[in-house]
Every structure is written in structure tokens, then in C-alpha cells.
Amino acid sequence: MDMDVDMDNMDMDARDEDASGSRLASIPALPGIQVVAKESAKRYQNSDVPLATWLDYRDEYLDDLMCLEGRGNYQQACAGCNAPFPNFRCKDCTLGALWCQACLVKRHSQSPLHIVEMWNGLFFQQSTLMALGLRVQLSHPPGRFCPTKEPGHKFFAVIDANGIHSIAVNFCRCVHVEHRTQLLRIGWWPATPLEPQTCATMSVLQHVHLLNLQGNITGYSFYRALEYQTDNTGLHRPSDHLPAFMLMAREWRHMKMVKHTGRAFDPGGIKATAPGSLAIPCRACPLPNINLPHGWENVPPERAWLYMLMVTMDANFRLRSKLRGLQSKDPTLMPGWAYFVNNGPYSDFIKDYVDQDEIRTCVGFQALLNMLTKKSKGLHTTGLATMSCTRHQLFRPLSMGDLQKGERQCNMDYLFTSSVAGTVGLRQLAVSYDVGCQWFTNFWRRMPSLPAHLHLPFSVSAVKALVPKFHLQSHEEKCHSPFSFNFFRGAGRAEGEGMEHNWDMLNGHGPSTAEMVPGHRWETLDDCCGWVNWRKTMGLGNLLLKRLLVAIPHAIQTCNDIVALTSSLRAENPDELTAMENELQAWEADKSKPDPYRLPKSNVTLTQVRLVMAEEEKVRAEEGATYVHDVSAGAFLLLGTEIQNLQQTLHHEVSGLQKQTLLQTTFVVEWQTVLLKRVQHFRKIQHIYMPGFNPRYYNNTDVSDSNSNSNTPMMVENTKLYMPSELSASNRRKFCPNGLASLEDRIRFAEASDSLEDLQHHLRTRSFTNKFKIANVTGQRKNTRAREVQHRIDDKVRASELQYRQAQEALKQLRGPGDWEITLKVLEKSDVRALNERELNQEEQDKQYRLRQRLGINVDDMENERVVGQVAAVGEGYRRPLWIWFTSASTAEAMNDPLTRQAIRVEWAKAKARTARWEEEVILLDEEMRRVLQFCDWKAKWWRNLLSLRTPDDNMLSEGLATYTAQQAAQELDIAQNWEAKWKAAVTRRRIMWARARQ
Structure with missing residues (x-):
């Protein structure tokens, strides 16, 4: 190809990709890799002048523009021969200089398509070089005239990027060269090969060609713009050459395609072009005999995908x-x-x-x-x-x-x-x-x-x-x-x-x-x-590099995830893991076998969910209060945990109310009153089990105590209880005798385990409810009732989530870092979801909404699909296994539920597939980089070998062919060298990281 190559601003596909920029930000920069965006920002950071600054100078700009309408500072003498009072100037040359007629014509012997103007005593009016006596002599060096010249048509027209021109042309008859050839050799494309009277410069054809490809500018619009550029009043409108211009643009487009693919070297000519040979192949895809390694046909079947x-x-x-x-009269050029x-x-x-x-x-x-x-x-x-x-x-x-x-x-x-x-x-x-x-x-x-x-x-x-x-x-x-x-x-x-x-x-x-x-x-x-x-x-140079930088850390991460997940399952239930592996192998061999990636349909309905929730409430009511308030140490600590749970719930409810109604305000005040009484009761017991500890003197910022004299009341939901886990280690030894901190440790561990099981239970319930609603519930009334059930379940999920976080944080304060954190990890927001579900972010929701609208898919239920539980969910490759379902504390309980057990199987199978896909991506990218470099080397040799196919008698043609092949071969080698240098640091780093991860 002889197209321009900007190696610093290569295109990268918008596709991929998809949020890759944000992921790249978290990857450490590799040495030797230059980021184009950073360089561009640094290059232009001092050249951007605010528009407000320019406003202060716009009057000056306007005055300078008006000065250009006159003759300027050089009106006394000709810029060429110093003749007095010159009357001509050129709009396409550097403005300012004035010329006499003879100097202007002589100066423009090699620029016959410039627009000139003549001073008439009042203003400049447009003239032409043809009117001033310029004639273009073809097939002779500048300044030499043909003794056997043949004048061209008196209305000979040339279309250029600055307008439509009438030119006086002399054809040469010294040598037997056709008129079309004489025009082509000075860069003018004839509208017809027979007695041409209209031409277009190759520069304007190249210009309209690129504008059409990049900006969708049509040839019609471009030509009309040239007409307005020539005469914007319509009083002296040039002759209409639109059909000829469209024909020349079409011919130019065709000839560029055949030129770029080396058709000039085929002895059979353009007619011998093979089907599909004008297409640009993908140099990163497998091409036998071009970019595949020796012996690729003999790879084992399990590795054959590498050359697929x-x-x-x-x-x-x-x-x-x-x-x-x-349409029946129009020929097809290719x-x-x-x-x-x-x-x-x-x-x-x-x-x-x-x-x-x-x-x-x-x-x-x-x-x-x-x-x-x-x-x-x-x-x-x-x-x-x-x-x-x-x-x-x-x-x-x-x-x-x-x-x-x-x-x-x-x-x-x-x-x-x-x-x-x-x-x-x-x-x-x-x-x-x-x-x-x-x-x-x-x-x-x-x-x-x-x-x-x-x-x-x-x-x-x-x-x-x-x-x-x-x-x-x-x-x-x-x-x-x-x-x-x-x-x-x-x-x-x-x-x-x-x-x-x-x-x-x-x-x-x-x-x-x-x-x-x-x-x-x-x-x-x-x-x-x-x-x-x-x-x-x-754009392959940047595209493959970007993909590699994204793939390396994800391949390592997914590999670590599947190893940890498989180890956990093997330790807890090796027979279940063996059954999973056998099921996956059977399905891969025969797709009619049970699908290991597909969850079974649940027969849980909304009515059943509501019944289960009602029975749970009944059991709690029959047991009486959640905790029996006694003066024992255990009851004291249980009372504290109960108050903290209520505080979090109340805080969440209050913060969620933007503008309270009277009924809501009454409800909040009543709840705060009940909670305040419990806090006061807790303070009384605290004096017994934490002797010498006075919260008022311990931290004067705590003003919730009834004895506080502060004038700034604190809401009861923000009151700090100062349980042993909320004190420093020295204060625990001072104010918590008789193993009070150890007792809270046991209570917090049990609380964390119980809340984690409750969270799993509520997430399973929510998952079944959401799927049932999406599949079966229609109509406003039924949707409203279903959402009420969903909201109640969401409240239970949130309560369990907050309780676990509170218990885990208390354990961390009491125990410090340790092995216990392997089982009871920090619960992130992204962890709170059911098996095989992925929460869509806002960007993904907006993208799906737009795509569904464009493709005609129903978008009414998009708000109910914030959690996607489908096998084919977009973004599956970036999910990670949820640790809450695979801890030793929860696996045994989960395996007792058939639906949860199957969900764990699906989660494991998907995690294994994610690992395999990311590993394949790294291997494929390495192979594609090698293919691209090998293709460049092959293409360079291909260009050089073309010279042997044709040996024309015309020396000028031979030199042109040799020059073009050398240029194209050098360009291919330059591409390979640039990309190899760009990839070198990343490939080296990849191999090191990959080798370490697979050890």
C-alpha cells in the first residue's frame, strides 16, 4: 500500500472493547512503551489559548483582514522586476507582493492553476492567467516551447482544489504521445481518453477521495463547493463539469485500488486480476503459506484451535x-x-x-x-x-x-x-x-x-x-x-x-x-x-498491544481464582468436584448431555416466598424477644450487638428519606425513643462489666449520654457504645476484666457466620424471585405487588450485609490480621449477589438500553434487570467467583440445597471457562503478533519479486515500477520494525509474568 502511515497515531478499534481504557489505567506501565495520549497532552499543553483571550484581539484581527483587501505595503514596485505601479497579485501565493503582468505570467509557468486578481483602480477584480497570456506547454521542460505544438480546445477546463479553471494548453507533437498521456504525466487526469477537453488534478481527486472515505463527503457536494469557491455569486458561474468530475473520481478510485495491489506488474494487465485479489487481507489471521509457522499442520488436536x-x-x-x-448500461470495473x-x-x-x-x-x-x-x-x-x-x-x-x-x-x-x-x-x-x-x-x-x-x-x-x-x-x-x-x-x-x-x-x-x-x-x-x-x-500495532496488556493480569487472576475455587471444593467435597469435572467433559464431547453452564428452572413462586417469610416471622414471634436482657456478661454483649444492628438499620432508613412526611417523622421519633431507652439500659450494665470506664470522660465527642452537658445533641443512631472491640488494646486490658473481650470474640464470630448464612439464604430467595418476576409477572398491579416482595427481600439482604460487616470489623479489632480472614473476608459491595449473577453498572445499562432500542427489543423491563443471571450475560469474562459461596463455613450448608448445589456447579464451570478463555487470549495474541511480523516480511519479499514479472521497454516505466516496489517493501519493513519495538517490552514482561503464574 502507498497510503500515508502515521505510526504515532494508529487507529485502534472502538470495539473491543469496551471499557478497556479504565482497565488499562490499573495496569503498571511497562518500560519502553509510549502512551500517545500522554505525549499529545504534553505537546500541546502550552499551545491552548482560551477563547476569552482571543476576544481581546478580534478587532485587531478584523483590521488586518481589511488591509488584505487593498494593495498593502508593496504597491510601488513589482516584486520581480521593480516596474512601477504593479497591478496584479496571486491569491494562492504568499499574499502581500504585487506583480506586473510579465513577471506574474513567468512566475506561474509551473503554477497555471493559481487564482490571480487585477487592480482596476478601485478594487481587485478576478482575472485568469489564460487571459494574461499564459499557455501550458505539455511534454517539454519549463521555458521551452514545442515547434510542432498543437493548441488544445479553447474551452479546456481543469478542476483543482481551489476552483474550476479555464486553461490555454499546447499539446506536443514532437513525439507520438497521446494527449491523455501528456496530461497524465503532469498530474492531470483526463475526463476521456479520446480528445480530452476537461481534466482534474490528481491532488483534487485524492482530496475528494479521502474526504469521501473519512468524512462521507459525496462527489456532488464537493464539486458544488468548488463551484461556489470559483464564483460564489452565480453571476459568472463556470461551465458544468459535474458528470465529467464524477466519472474521473470513479476512475481514480478504481485505479488506486489496482495500483495498491500490484496489478501494474502483471503481464496480463488489469483484466487478469484474480477474484478477491484487490481486497486487503487480515495479516493477523491464519494465512497458509504466508504467516503460519513451519509444521503448524502437525500440532496435536487439542492445540488445533491456535490456527483456527x-x-x-x-x-x-x-x-x-x-x-x-x-443500470443495465453501466459497466462494472472490477x-x-x-x-x-x-x-x-x-x-x-x-x-x-x-x-x-x-x-x-x-x-x-x-x-x-x-x-x-x-x-x-x-x-x-x-x-x-x-x-x-x-x-x-x-x-x-x-x-x-x-x-x-x-x-x-x-x-x-x-x-x-x-x-x-x-x-x-x-x-x-x-x-x-x-x-x-x-x-x-x-x-x-x-x-x-x-x-x-x-x-x-x-x-x-x-x-x-x-x-x-x-x-x-x-x-x-x-x-x-x-x-x-x-x-x-x-x-x-x-x-x-x-x-x-x-x-x-x-x-x-x-x-x-x-x-x-x-x-x-x-x-x-x-x-x-x-x-x-x-x-x-x-491499527494492529496498538490494538494487539492494548489487548495483551489487558489479557495478562486477567489471565493470571482467573487462573488464581480457579485454583483457589477448586482447592476449596476438593477439600470440602471431593466427590462433588469429580462429578462436576465428569459432567463438563461429557457435555464438551456431546452437547446433548446435561448442560453444565445452565441452571435448572426453579419452581419457587412469589406466593411460596411470601409463605416462607411469614413462617420465619412467626417463629421469631413465638420465641419472644431476640435477646433476653439479663445482667450476665453474655447478655450484656448481646444487647450491645442488638443495639448496633438497630442503629445501622435506623441510620439507613433516616438517610434514605429525602423529605419526611409527618407519619414518617413520627415513626422515626418513636424508633429513636425505643433505641435511646436501650442505650441507657446498656450504659447502666456497662458500669458493672466495665468498671472504671466512663464514656463521657473517655471521649468527649460522645454526647448521647444523658449526663452530657453538650449543647449539640447527637442522633441516637450515631451513638458509640464502646464495646470491647471499639476500644484500643491497652484500654481493653484496663476496662474489660474477666475475659469480656474473649467472650465478645466468640459472639462476633458466631454473628459473622450466622449473618453470612442469612445473607446466602436471602440472596437465593431474591434470585428466585427476580427470575420468576421477569419470566411470569406482567401488568402494573402484579408488578407493584411483586416489587413490594422484592423490596422486603432487599431489606433483609441489606440487614444481613450490614450485620456481617459490623461483626467482621469487630473481629478484626479484637484479633488483628490472621488466618481467620481466609474464611471471613471483607465483604465488598460486588460480593453481595447470588451465584451466577452479575450486577450491571450504569454504563452497561445505558448501552443495553440503546442497543435494545436500535434492535427492536422490549426495553420496558430494563429496570428489573439490574442483575443478570443468564448463561450468556455480557461481561462474563470479567466476573470473579464469589467467595461467600465457597468458604468452608458455607459450603456444607450450600450443598444441602439441591438448587444451590447446582448453582455452585455452574459457577465452577464458568470460572473454569473464564480461565481457559483468558489463557487462550494471551496465547493467541502472542501468535498474532508473530503472524503480523511474518506477514510484513513476506509482503516485502512479494513486492521485490514483482519486478521479475514484467520487463517493459520504456525506461521511464521501468524506473517507476522499480521505485514503487522499493517504496512498498521499505514501508513493510518499517511497519514491522516499529511494531516489533513497540511490543518488545510488553512481550518480555508477559513471558516473565506468565511463567511465574504457571509455576
Whole structure:
């Protein structure tokens, strides 16, 4: 490729990725790796001037602009020959100097497309170099004229980036060179090869080409802007060359594609271009005989995934094509040479299946699909379908084709096989498709109906269909595990949603390509796909490095998690662990076996939950008060823990009230009164069991005591009791005789264990209730009642959570750090969730809401899905096993419940899959980096070898070919050298960390 390469600002895919920036912030910086954002910020930190500062100078700016309207300081003499009172100036040269006519024409012999102005005594009026006597002589050095010159057409026009010009041209007849060749050799592109009268400079064609690819600026809009730039009044509007300009832009686009792929070196010419050879391949995907290591075919079956090709296909109904009367007369410049398949054989195959129905699906996207395809009147095509590589999102060669009705199997089968049929030698193939569960079911039965050259070289067992992670959530649950990237060996951390990012880059061209005739539309979209592929190719250096920096710590973390989890299960219940392993192996060998990643359906209903809660309340009422208030030491400490629990509950209730009603205020005051009486009773007993301790003198900030003289009352829920765990070690020895601190230690340990079991119980109840509500409860009244039950359960979860934290903190004060913290760890907010659930953050909720709206999925129940318990939950790779379910204190109790036991099995299986996927990601990234560097080396050699294919007689052409190959080969080596240096520190660090983690 001869496109410009900015190695310091390479593109990185927006996809991946997804919140990776925040994760990168927590990774230590590696030596030798430069962060572009930091450098840019440092580079420009002193150059940003506030707009408010500029406002003070804008009058001065305006005065300087007005000075440019006059003749300035150099009006007395010509800048070239010092002739007096010059009258001409050039708007495209440096402003300020004035010239006489002779000097101006001589100076612009090599700049004939500049805009000049003449002073008429009052102001500058626009003139032309042709009117001043300039004639452009072709095929001769500057200043030399052809004795056999042939004047060009008197209305010869040249389109440049600064406007539309009328030029006087002299063609050369000294040598037998066609007019078109003479124009091309000075950088002017002729509108026709026969007697050209209109040209466009290659610079303006390059300009409109890049603006179209990057900014979706159409050729029509660009040309109209040039017209306004030439004459913004409409009084002297130039001749309309729009059709010629659009034709030249199309020809330029085509010639750039064939040039970049080395077609100039083929003795057979452009017509000998092979199908798909103009497409830019993904240099990080496996390419036999190009970037795979020697002996890769002989790797053992369990490692064959390392050389597996992963592709993604999808359809887009925004890139439509309207019926146009001239479509049969428009030639196709490159039929099936890049990303679009050859429409001739493709149409011949599709016409035999005009009555075929669209692919059925088990998800809610069908409504959106029908909405987009039902209005097909006046359309030549309703959209298009294509494929890309899954991990790097580059469009695949020969994978794009038009859709006539919707996503029919005949279209998708043809495009899929067309894209992968040429991958001879690879042993495994994975294809991601949002309705892959339906499309792939009978794929091999439909294979014989395809053309013979599209039959896949893979065996039936070597091809695996998957469903992208986000789309999989809306499928039936039976599709989740068999078609999930999370549980597929060799998938790494791929998510399969890359085509959605690619569509965003192409959809901007939809309005303009819809108006084009088919051939022009195919060429334009082919070029757009090539632009996307090139930008993504040049972003591989940063993309692979970013992914590696994310993958290393997560691979180590998940490896440690599964080791700890498996060790805990083996110690508590080795038979259960063996059963888990056997179940997982059986399912991987045969997907009809019980799914180890799927939770069984619970028959727990809301009515049953309410009954259980009512029975628990009844038992507590029959037992009387929670604690018997006695003067024993145990009763004293139990009273203190009860008061602290009530304080936390009251504090939570009060802080949650934004504006209290009279009834709420009354309730809070009554509760505070009851609590205050208990605190006063506790103080009386405290004098007995903690002799000599006076809370008023111990800490004068405590003013809740009745004897305090402070004028600033403290709320009773904030009163500090000063139990032994709340005192320093020296004060405990002084004020807590007779083993009072040891007694509280035993009480706190029991309290922590009990509250942890209560928390598990309430979380299980909440999980069943939430799932039942989402699946079965509809209507406002039923939803209101269900939410009341959910709120009550949430209150119980919160109470158990607060009680555990309080007991654990007290134990930490009494015992200090120790082995007991392995069992009773610090309870984080993220730990308070049921098995197989993941709490969505706000960013994820917003993203899901937008995506569901766009895809036509119901968004009414989004507020009830703050906790996702599905097998296919997005973000599964970043979950960690919940320690509260795998402590020695809780495992035995959990195994007694069949549903919880199965949930633990699922949690273990998912943790094992997460570990495998992250390990695969690290290994794949290492392999992809090696592939990219090897591809660069191969490509450099490929460019050098092209010179031997063609030996033209024209010395000028030979030198041009040799120069281009040398430039491209040097660019490939420069890319490899830059990326290798960028990756070196990270790869070295990865190997060290990886080796330590696997010891």
C-alpha cells in the first residue's frame, strides 16, 4: 500500500472493547512503551489559548483582514522586476507582493492553476492567467516551447482544489504521445481518453477521495463547493463539469485500488486480476503459506484451535440500492475482484430461490428485520450482507453481496462459502452469526445445491457456528451454552460483534450509494471496505498491544481464582468436584448431555416466598424477644450487638428519606425513643462489666449520654457504645476484666457466620424471585405487588450485609490480621449477589438500553434487570467467583440445597471457562503478533519479486515500477520494525509474568 502511515497515531478499534481504557489505567506501565495520549497532552499543553483571550484581539484581527483587501505595503514596485505601479497579485501565493503582468505570467509557468486578481483602480477584480497570456506547454521542460505544438480546445477546463479553471494548453507533437498521456504525466487526469477537453488534478481527486472515505463527503457536494469557491455569486458561474468530475473520481478510485495491489506488474494487465485479489487481507489471521509457522499442520488436536479461522457474518438493511434506468448500461470495473462477489454467477444462483423464506430466528430481532425489509418498492436491493474476521474485524474478500428480500439462506450460504472456500489447508473454522443457531442447523444438507467451486474443504466437525455475545442474550436459553463464545475452545476473548462496528463505518455512505447504479455502488463500497481494512491494519500495532496488556493480569487472576475455587471444593467435597469435572467433559464431547453452564428452572413462586417469610416471622414471634436482657456478661454483649444492628438499620432508613412526611417523622421519633431507652439500659450494665470506664470522660465527642452537658445533641443512631472491640488494646486490658473481650470474640464470630448464612439464604430467595418476576409477572398491579416482595427481600439482604460487616470489623479489632480472614473476608459491595449473577453498572445499562432500542427489543423491563443471571450475560469474562459461596463455613450448608448445589456447579464451570478463555487470549495474541511480523516480511519479499514479472521497454516505466516496489517493501519493513519495538517490552514482561503464574 502507498497510503500515508502515521505510526504515532494508529487507529485502534472502538470495539473491543469496551471499557478497556479504565482497565488499562490499573495496569503498571511497562518500560519502553509510549502512551500517545500522554505525549499529545504534553505537546500541546502550552499551545491552548482560551477563547476569552482571543476576544481581546478580534478587532485587531478584523483590521488586518481589511488591509488584505487593498494593495498593502508593496504597491510601488513589482516584486520581480521593480516596474512601477504593479497591478496584479496571486491569491494562492504568499499574499502581500504585487506583480506586473510579465513577471506574474513567468512566475506561474509551473503554477497555471493559481487564482490571480487585477487592480482596476478601485478594487481587485478576478482575472485568469489564460487571459494574461499564459499557455501550458505539455511534454517539454519549463521555458521551452514545442515547434510542432498543437493548441488544445479553447474551452479546456481543469478542476483543482481551489476552483474550476479555464486553461490555454499546447499539446506536443514532437513525439507520438497521446494527449491523455501528456496530461497524465503532469498530474492531470483526463475526463476521456479520446480528445480530452476537461481534466482534474490528481491532488483534487485524492482530496475528494479521502474526504469521501473519512468524512462521507459525496462527489456532488464537493464539486458544488468548488463551484461556489470559483464564483460564489452565480453571476459568472463556470461551465458544468459535474458528470465529467464524477466519472474521473470513479476512475481514480478504481485505479488506486489496482495500483495498491500490484496489478501494474502483471503481464496480463488489469483484466487478469484474480477474484478477491484487490481486497486487503487480515495479516493477523491464519494465512497458509504466508504467516503460519513451519509444521503448524502437525500440532496435536487439542492445540488445533491456535490456527483456527474465525469469521463473522451479518446483514445490513441501511445500505439499500434504488432502481435506476441506466443500470443495465453501466459497466462494472472490477467484477468480484475485491469484497463484492461477481454479481453474474451470484444472481444466477439466487434466482432459483426467489420464493425462499427468510431465516427463522428464536429471538426478537425478527420484528425489526420485517420493518426494514417490508418497504422494498422501488428498490433494486433491500440491503447487503458480508463477513469479517472475528478477532480483528477486517472485511473478508469475496464476502459481500446484495440482498433482494431479506436474510435468506441462499444468500448467506453463497456469501459464506465464497469467503472461506479459498482457505485451503486450515483445519478448523468458526463462524459467528446472530441467527447462527437456525442458519447452521441444515447447512450441510444445503451444501450440494451450491456451485461446486464453493464447496467447503472443511469436514463437518471442523466448522462451528456461534452467536455474538450481545445477540445471544435474546436467544432461547437452550441456545446459550452451545453457541456461546464464552464456552468455545479457542475463542479467546472474541465477542463476535465486530460487524456492528463495521456497519457504523459504512452506513454513512448509505444515502449516496443508494442513488448510484449497481456497478458504481459496488465499486464505491469495495473501496470503502478497503479503507476500513487499511485503517484497521495500521491499527494492529496498538490494538494487539492494548489487548495483551489487558489479557495478562486477567489471565493470571482467573487462573488464581480457579485454583483457589477448586482447592476449596476438593477439600470440602471431593466427590462433588469429580462429578462436576465428569459432567463438563461429557457435555464438551456431546452437547446433548446435561448442560453444565445452565441452571435448572426453579419452581419457587412469589406466593411460596411470601409463605416462607411469614413462617420465619412467626417463629421469631413465638420465641419472644431476640435477646433476653439479663445482667450476665453474655447478655450484656448481646444487647450491645442488638443495639448496633438497630442503629445501622435506623441510620439507613433516616438517610434514605429525602423529605419526611409527618407519619414518617413520627415513626422515626418513636424508633429513636425505643433505641435511646436501650442505650441507657446498656450504659447502666456497662458500669458493672466495665468498671472504671466512663464514656463521657473517655471521649468527649460522645454526647448521647444523658449526663452530657453538650449543647449539640447527637442522633441516637450515631451513638458509640464502646464495646470491647471499639476500644484500643491497652484500654481493653484496663476496662474489660474477666475475659469480656474473649467472650465478645466468640459472639462476633458466631454473628459473622450466622449473618453470612442469612445473607446466602436471602440472596437465593431474591434470585428466585427476580427470575420468576421477569419470566411470569406482567401488568402494573402484579408488578407493584411483586416489587413490594422484592423490596422486603432487599431489606433483609441489606440487614444481613450490614450485620456481617459490623461483626467482621469487630473481629478484626479484637484479633488483628490472621488466618481467620481466609474464611471471613471483607465483604465488598460486588460480593453481595447470588451465584451466577452479575450486577450491571450504569454504563452497561445505558448501552443495553440503546442497543435494545436500535434492535427492536422490549426495553420496558430494563429496570428489573439490574442483575443478570443468564448463561450468556455480557461481561462474563470479567466476573470473579464469589467467595461467600465457597468458604468452608458455607459450603456444607450450600450443598444441602439441591438448587444451590447446582448453582455452585455452574459457577465452577464458568470460572473454569473464564480461565481457559483468558489463557487462550494471551496465547493467541502472542501468535498474532508473530503472524503480523511474518506477514510484513513476506509482503516485502512479494513486492521485490514483482519486478521479475514484467520487463517493459520504456525506461521511464521501468524506473517507476522499480521505485514503487522499493517504496512498498521499505514501508513493510518499517511497519514491522516499529511494531516489533513497540511490543518488545510488553512481550518480555508477559513471558516473565506468565511463567511465574504457571509455576
